[in-house]
Amino acid sequence: MVLMEKTYSPEDIEKKWNKYWQEAHCFEAKHNGKPTFTLFMPPPNVTGILHMGHMLNDVIQDVLCRWARIQGKDVLWIPGTDHAGIATQNKVEKVLKKEGLFRQKLGRKAFIERVQEWVKEHKHIIGDQMKSLGVSCDWNHSTYTLDPNYSRGVLTAFVKLYERGYIYKGKRLVNWCPVSQTALSDEEVIMKQTSAFLYTFRYAVVEKPGTFINIATTRPETIMGDVALAVHPQDTRYQTLIGLHAQCPFDASRVIPIIADEVVDREFGTGALKITPAHDPIDFDVGQRHHLPFIEVLDERGIVNAHGAPFEGMDRLQARKAVIEALREKNLLVEEKPYDHAVGYSERADVPIEPRLSEQWFVRYPKVEEAKQVAEKFFVKFWPQRWIKTYLHWLENIQDWCISRQLWWGHRIPVWYHKADKSIIHVSVDGPQDPENWEQDPDVMDTWFSSWLWPLGTLNWLDNKPETKQFFNDFFPANTLVSGPDILFFWITRMIIASLEFLDDRPLEQRIPFKNIYLTGIVRDSIGRKMSKSLGNSPDPLDLIKKFGADGVRVGLLSIAPQGQDIRFDERFLIQGRNFCTKLWNACRFRQMQGDIIPYRNLNDILNKIEHFGHLSIYDTHLLSILLKTMADYEKFLEKYEFSAAIKLLQQCFKNIFCDWYLEIQKHQTHTCLAVQDLFLTQMLTMLEPYAPYISEELYAQLHLNDCIIQESGWNINLLKQWAQAHKSYTENEIETIEQLRNLVSELRALKSKHGLASDKNVTMAVVLETKGKYTEYFHQHTELIKKLVGLKQIDEETKPKEGMPKTVTLWGTFFLVIDQTSTQDDTDAIKREIELLTKHIQSAEQKLANERFMSHAPEAVIVGVKKLLEDNIQKRDALKKLIM
RNA sequence: GGACGGUUAGCUCAGUUGGUUAGAGCUACUGGUUUACACCCAGUGGGUCGUAGGUUCGAGUCCUACACCGUCUACCA
Numbered sequence: 024m025v026l027m028e029k030t031y032s033p034e035d036i037e038k039k040w041n042k043y044w045q046e047a048h049c050f051e052a053k054h055n056g057k058p059t060f061t062l063f064m065p066p067p068n069v070t071g072i073l074h075m076g077h078m079l080n081d082v083i084q085d086v087l088c089r090w091a092r093i094q095g096k097d098v099l100w101i102p103g104t105d106h107a108g109i110a111t112q113n114k115v116e117k118v119l120k121k122e123g124l125f126r127q128k129l130g131r132k133a134f135i136e137r138v139q140e141w142v143k144e145h146k147h148i149i150g151d152q153m154k155s156l157g158v159s160c161d162w163n164h165s166t167y168t169l170d171p172n173y174s175r176g177v178l179t180a181f182v183k184l185y186e187r188g189y190i191y192k193g194k195r196l197v198n199w200c201p202v203s204q205t206a207l208s209d210e211e212v213i214m215k216q217t218s219a220f221l222y223t224f225r226y227a228v229v230e231k232p233g234t235f236i237n238i239a240t241t242r243p244e245t246i247m248g249d250v251a252l253a254v255h256p257q258d259t260r261y262q263t264l265i266g267l268h269a270q271c272p273f274d275a276s277r278v279i280p281i282i283a284d285e286v287v288d289r290e291f292g293t294g295a296l297k298i299t300p301a302h303d304p305i306d307f308d309v310g311q312r313h314h315l316p317f318i319e320v321l322d323e324r325g326i327v328n329a330h331g332a333p334f335e336g337m338d339r340l341q342a343r344k345a346v347i348e349a350l351r352e353k354n355l356l357v358e359e360k361p362y363d364h365a366v367g368y369s370e371r372a373d374v375p376i377e378p379r380l381s382e383q384w385f386v387r388y389p390k391v392e393e394a395k396q397v398a399e400k401f402f403v404k405f406w407p408q409r410w411i412k413t414y415l416h417w418l419e420n421i422q423d424w425c426i427s428r429q430l431w432w433g434h435r436i437p438v439w440y441h442k443a444d445k446s447i448i449h450v451s452v453d454g455p456q457d458p459e460n461w462e463q464d465p466d467v468m469d470t471w472f473s474s475w476l477w478p479l480g481t482l483n484w485l486d487n488k489p490e491t492k493q494f495f496n497d498f499f500p501a502n503t504l505v506s507g508p509d510i511l512f513f514w515i516t517r518m519i520i521a522s523l524e525f526l527d528d529r530p531l532e533q534r535i536p537f538k539n540i541y542l543t544g545i546v547r548d549s550i551g552r553k554m555s556k557s558l559g560n561s562p563d564p565l566d567l568i569k570k571f572g573a574d575g576v577r578v579g580l581l582s583i584a585p586q587g588q589d590i591r592f593d594e595r596f597l598i599q600g601r602n603f604c605t606k607l608w609n610a611c612r613f614r615q616m617q618g619d620i621i622p623y624r625n626l627n628d629i630l631n632k633i634e635h636f637g638h639l640s641i642y643d644t645h646l647l648s649i650l651l652k653t654m655a656d657y658e659k660f661l662e663k664y665e666f667s668a669a670i671k672l673l674q675q676c677f678k679n680i681f682c683d684w685y686l687e688i689q690k691h692q693t694h695t696c697l698a699v700q701d702l703f704l705t706q707m708l709t710m711l712e713p714y715a716p717y718i719s720e721e722l723y724a725q726l727h728l729n730d731c732i733i734q735e736s737g738w739n740i741n742l743l744k745q746w747a748q749a750h751k752s753y754t755e756n757e758i759e760t761i762e763q764l765r766n767l768v769s770e771l772r773a774l775k776s777k778h779g780l781a782s783d784k785n786v787t788m789a790v791v792l793e794t795k796g797k798y799t800e801y802f803h804q805h806t807e808l809i810k811k812l813v814g815l816k817q818i819d820e821e822t823k824p825k826e827g828m829p830k831t832v833t834l835w836g837t838f839f840l841v842i843d844q845t846s847t848q849d850d851t852d853a854i855k856r857e858i859e860l861l862t863k864h865i866q867s868a869e870q871k872l873a874n875e876r877f878m879s880h881a882p883e884a885v886i887v888g889v890k891k892l893l894e895d896n897i898q899k900r901d902a903l904k905k906l907i908m
Numbered sequence: 909g910g911a912c913g914g915u916u917a918g919c920u921c922a923g924u925u926g927g928u929u930a931g932a933g934c935u936a937c938u939g940g941u942u943u944a945c946a947c948c949c950a951g952u953g954g955g956u957c958g959u960a961g962g963u964u965c966g967a968g969u970c971c972u973a974c975a976c977c978g979u980c981u982a983c984c985a
Contacts, residue, residue, distance in 0.1 A: 291984040602947040613944035876965040
């Protein structure tokens with residue numbers, strides 16, 4: 024056998040295992056009658072690249088899947104990609120622009136082909152990136168939202184909802200993106216706090232020459248679309264003006280009525296409002312209530328149209344300035360003051376959206392009440408739980424969903440208009456029998472209208488083949504959905520609604536798409552900013568993997584991913600992750616150096632070998648006790664999605680107990696049972712595998728700890744518990760004794776270190792043991808080991824301590840450093856301070872015990888604890904006092 | 909404006925139903941290559957738990973108010 028290298032080099036090992044996993048079909052879902060465990064990976068944009076957020080999500084999901092496999096479940100993890108309508112179309116249009124082309128010139132068919140080409144080129148990128156992270160999803164089930172089957176599901180959903188009366192077409196004011204030139208849903212609009220100006224100008228009142236009415240607005244460029252002025256009906260300032268008319272500033276022929284409406288806020292601005300129903304949601308309502316005309320002055324690009332003369336042809340921002348100048352010239356501008364308010368921006372194009380009157384398709388959400396119920400009854404659980412409030416709040420205030428997009432890339436709306444009479448429409452998945460007489464709606468659907476079917480579509484919900492149906496029933500619903508909270512409404516809530524609606528032949532609790540929702544935090548940079556392209560503060564995940572290894576990245580990332588809190592990312596953590604991998608590697612290398620590596624066939628082989636060895640030392644049983652406790656805690660943490668707590672637990676157990684304590688002891692033992700190390704390592708590597716799969720599998724294989732890989736090894740906590748109990752090697756007493764021994768060793772090392780003798784092994788200590796203490800016996804049992812671990816030539820009770828020797832007082836007794844040069848002064852001061860502190864503690868404990876109310880109220884255990892502490896402190900103080908007398 | 913988080917050591921964070929003297933990792937400082945590992949080991953230092961009240965025998969933990977940071981949501985044009 025070749026000795027392992029000193030340092031773990033991830034690259035080759037990652038390659039090796041990726042190849043193995045793929046060739047051995049390790050992650051392909053099969054239902055073998057065991058409990059199933061399903062995960063739907065949130066599909067990234069098909070032409071996107073992996074960012075830090077994906078990485079965190081994917082690693083968390085991978086931990087869940089790998090852990091489920093170890094527990095023996097039948098796991099299905101479905102990956103896939105999203106066609107991402109606007110994002111992808113924008114990208115290709117940018118490319119076209121460079122070629123001097125635009126989509127209209129190309130035509131619909133040619134353009135879509137161009138996009139498909141682009142998708143084909145880029146599709147594999149994000150998948151490859153995920154593979155290098157080590158994700159264990161089933162690529163056979165990989166789904167793309169434009170796959171034929173999936174698309175059929177999307178169209179079917181539209182048709183079903185239409186037939187059930189949940190989809191309608193309406194002319195409404197929608198969020199319009201002038202760059203993408205499409206309508207957007209409310210969720211795709213981001214409100215940004217913006218510094219702007221609030222302009223006040225005056226309208227002349229026609230019936231009362233010389234009288235003016237002041238109006239405040241942030242959007243003067245829509246003045247040409249004004250159709251009325253509105254004041255509050257009870258506003259005393261304007262009573263005499265209601266019913267009169269105002270003169271439009273830029274069109275002498277146009278006068279508009281002054282109306283009263285309760286929507287007007289008397290406190291804001293001048294208390295008078297200009298009404299532009301075609302360009303403002305509130306004005307739209309007022310316009311409808313008062314049967315006012317709708318005048319559009321901006322076109323689909325946000326440019327002033329013919330109705331906006333004399334500003335026709337100007338961009339909306341340009342027009343704003345021009346209008347202000349013109350008003351100033353006409354002496355109508357009264358005031359111009361800075362004003363901060365929130366403005367809606369297009370999520371994709373990052374420009375202010377324009378409320379625009381247009382005809383669109385809308386969804387009235389079905390099953391809203393049921394969606395609330397499944398959360399309230401905990402059929403669906405949120406982690407962290409507080410998100411349920413946000414979820415319910417959104418459902419309470421749910422608005423109809425605008426699903427049509429004026430794009431070409433996506434699922435086309437399955438509606439046809441008769442050429443002879445446009446009012447005759449046909450709605451179906453396959454279209455009319457006589458297509459030549461019909462014209463299909465040009466719009467496509469919001470991408471989220473396909474994403475919300477993800478749990479159904481990836482499992483081919485419409486396929487009636489018995490095996491497909493069986494597969495669906497076996498693996499639906501998913502156990503957990505892992506996602507960032509930013510798409511709670513976009514996606515998660517809608518998936519729940521879709522499943523509730525389309526699986527309506529099932530009882531409510533079986534219609535949910537997933538039982539748990541785990542919402543991750545947002546990955547931020549080290550100073551708390553969101554990671555973004557424009558800030559350039561987002562590292563490339565692939566670079567990080569190259570630098571620290573996939574396992575190092577995974578361990579580092581998850582160790583700072585507490586449940587649902589934002590994460591401050593810093594490479595420091597990945598360094599720690601990588602260092603941990605190296606440590607792990609070297610501990611196994613050390614095991615290899617100790618020799619005697621015989622392939623085990625299973626866990627029982629290891630246990631038999633231990634039994635064959637005969638008597639285990641207290642250090643062995645202590646290690647195994649800690650191991651069992653760690654395994655139990657690990658289970659609990661993962662059950663509660665406490666990923667960072669679980670990995671920190673493993674790191675602590677492995678480094679502090681196994682490496683720095685147990686292995687160091689082994690170096691001083693003559694007769695050691697290597698199978699104990701093997702037992703520890705099998706279980707430790709098993710627990711680490713979900714976090715660090717490559718290195719864990721590699722070491723497991725190198726040490727021949729089993730005849731299968733970890734993923735197939737099973738979780739043996741119950742077997743081990745029984746075994747430990749049968750061999751009486753699990754007792755709290757042992758843990759307690761050894762922990763005290765560890766403390767003692769620390770204190771003695773500190774004593775040496777304080778006097779500059781940290782590494783000097785030619786040191787003698789004298790000890791006066793605590794005669795009443797139970798540790799006297801322990802001391803005699805462990806003397807040799809203490810000598811070696813502390814680095815002493817001698818430690819005994821024969822050597823008589825002399826005045827001025829440096830010393831430390833412990834529960835075991837008082838230990839003296841036998842050296843010539845003394846530092847009495849320093850020591851005395853330190854001891855005095857120590858006595859002072861102890862006295863404080865003693866007084867506080869005595870007060871407590873003298874307090875009748877404490878004695879009558881506090882539980883017995885607390886009182887006993889205080890008494891014990893009091894005793895210990897008094898003992899220690901008395902010993903210290905003797906020293907300085 | 910509303911809802912929800914957060915505030916504990918220089919930094920990043922643990923701290924379960926109130927219960928003994930508040931923990932970890934990193935950083936800093938000191939010392940160190942002995943059967944693996946300097947991507948290591950040993951040791952030291954560092955906190956009146958955001959502020960002010962309250963409940964309690966006892967509060968980092970529960971209650972009230974305030975301050976600051978953050979997220980979401982609705983925006984008064």
